Amino acid sequence: MKPPEPDHRHEIEAIYAELERRPLPRQCEMRTGCCHFRLAGHTPMLTRGEALYAAQGVRASGRKALKPHPDGACPLLGRDGRCTIYKNRPFGCRTHFCAEAGGMYPRKHVADLIQRLEALDERLGGSGSRPLEAAVSDALAEM
Template sequence: MRRGEDHAEQTAITGIREIYSELENRPIERSCTLRTECCRFRLTGKTPHLTKGEALVAARAFKATGRKNLPALPEGDCPFLHPKTSRCLIYDSRPFGCRTHFCASAGGPYARRDVADLIRRLEAIGHALGGRDARPLEAAVSEYL
């Protein structure tokens, strides 16, 4: 059983990474300059929601940093934001929402029509893992830590 789960997770991770890569290659002008304003959830009033596959990818990346537990969030910042360097700990594995929806200084949210096919694929991978709707970042990732 565990072996089957591992295979399903690996397939999901590969699929999610392909989607992130395809997004990078779309001719949509955006420029993340690592200002991290969008990582201050209390400030923006928005929290990224992750499908189950995205949560798996983010959790694996977080664990690869040697960390096990998400820190408390007294300032309302993303738990993946390094408290001293203010850099994203999982930047290459950051969720779709961090790439498309949250940052005014990077160019504002993508038009849904430009990425709707990728969202459908993210959802399909999440469903294949047994997930339903996308969930807020912390809750979604905690499941895999």
């Protein structure tokens, strides 16, 4: 696969910044309930831009590859129980399917941002949303 075009970072950061500006009260307290995939019953799905941006966070933390979490939790969950790429975490981790944080954003409130992620995915040659571990591992392998 060809190297990603350089503008993905700016568009991803713009999308995440726009999400932060939305007047939808949510408060992530980093309880990490949503990071325990087996318990939560779901795994975040990432578009290619999100995966590349998350992979940059992994690289910045000094790692070159993901290691499975022994409890079946997100491989990006640290031993201290915190997300190791919090600033680079994917869109799904920001839209709070966690009840403690205020519950999931209604799709209609973020549909335009999802469309931007999908458009970026297409521009980057992605194939739609993929489960976090596979998407980030592949992005890391390309770097």
